Amino acid sequence: MTKEIKVEKIKEGTVIDHISSGQALNVLRILGIAKDYPTTAVTVAMNVPSKKGGRKDIVKIEGRELKSDEVGKISLISPNATINIIRGGAVFRKKKVTLPERIEGVVRCSNPNCISNSEPVRTRFAVERKEPIKLRCFYCERVMVRSDITRQF
């Protein structure tokens, strides 16, 4: 028997649902929660049963609405996540993250010898696989996987 796990509702802020199981802490890292928002109340649920089958992680962030570039970052490590913006205790806006075909500027190339790490250029990657993610640098042609991405945050 699976039981819905009750996570306390938030009044204002963001609920990130359907995070790939085990990736909640990487989501927090990518959003810089611990570093940049030390007083934000955050609730994390990991490996909870999903109604869609399988398991998922959930992150609730009180008092903070995610910006679109932050949503873009989440898509890199959890391409099926949904973002719920909560206002006045209700879902104000709900959207799925979308992983574009090309990623620009969000992450650095993990190859230290890549020209994008020594010249003033905006990084560019082609998304060659979505889950688990595989990016190819437009410049050095090297491949980056999830661990190369999360390590940067």
Add this chain to the structure above:
Amino acid sequence: MGKTVFAGRDIISIRDLEKEEIEHILRKAEEMEKGPAPLLRGRTLGLLFFEPSTRTRLSFEVAMKKLGGEVIGFSDARLTSVAKGESLIDTIKTVESYADMIVIRHIREGAARLAAEVSEKPIINAGDGPNQHPTQTLLDLFTIKKALGRLDIKVTLVGDLKYGRTVHSLVYALAMFDATISLVSPKGLEMPSEVLEDLKAMGAAIETSNELDISDTQALYVTRIQKERFPDPEEYEKVKGTYKITLGTLEGARKDLIILHPLPRVDEVSPEIDGTPYARYFDQVANGVPVRMAVLGLVAGVL
């Protein structure tokens, strides 16, 4: 294939070229071999060697001059404003006002791609760190085609397949031409898994081994194993001996076997091979010229 397909185009990575386009370049190289014409008279090629490479620079220079063109540039970035901290972007912007085409070699991966993005003029990559060196791959293919008449053959690549720049783009191209690819390297210097993944996605026939068996191979491509790659010097000596190509190694080889090497070699191919019909590594050097003439002529839009 019309003139417009290559005119003004950058040649950065073998990944940018379709099979038919490679075939077209090889055909043009064959034409170039028959006799050069002053097709590029009045044009200037910029040679920007941020990382020195006499061999590649000379080859491009000869190719351009055989086509009646001029060359400008530098062969050592330490002597230029680059040494004073000028960015690659600024250097390219400066040189492109003097040159019709630019050949670039740089220690950093992706440098040629960036140059192509910045420059209005065609950029030809002559090596970006350990990444790509497309004209080397083209001349390797040209050499095999010339010697054996075809590219869908069994090729064995032996040596440092992890760091060896030339082998990554070569296997990619060979896979395009349905070659059977055998990869032989010491433990720890195997072909990177991402390259293998790419090859498998292309449907390439690949085998990997730590032991060299040349019995049915038609082209043996030897690369240098660098001492620095081994933490244990004893291990290096052992490996070096195992992969050294001597007359003894070639017992049981096919009569039409060809041996290739991107050069410079240290001692992975014994000089006793040099006088045999197997040795084709000096042909590779010679073949670099018509192949680069073809690339320059195509990019310039005159072929």
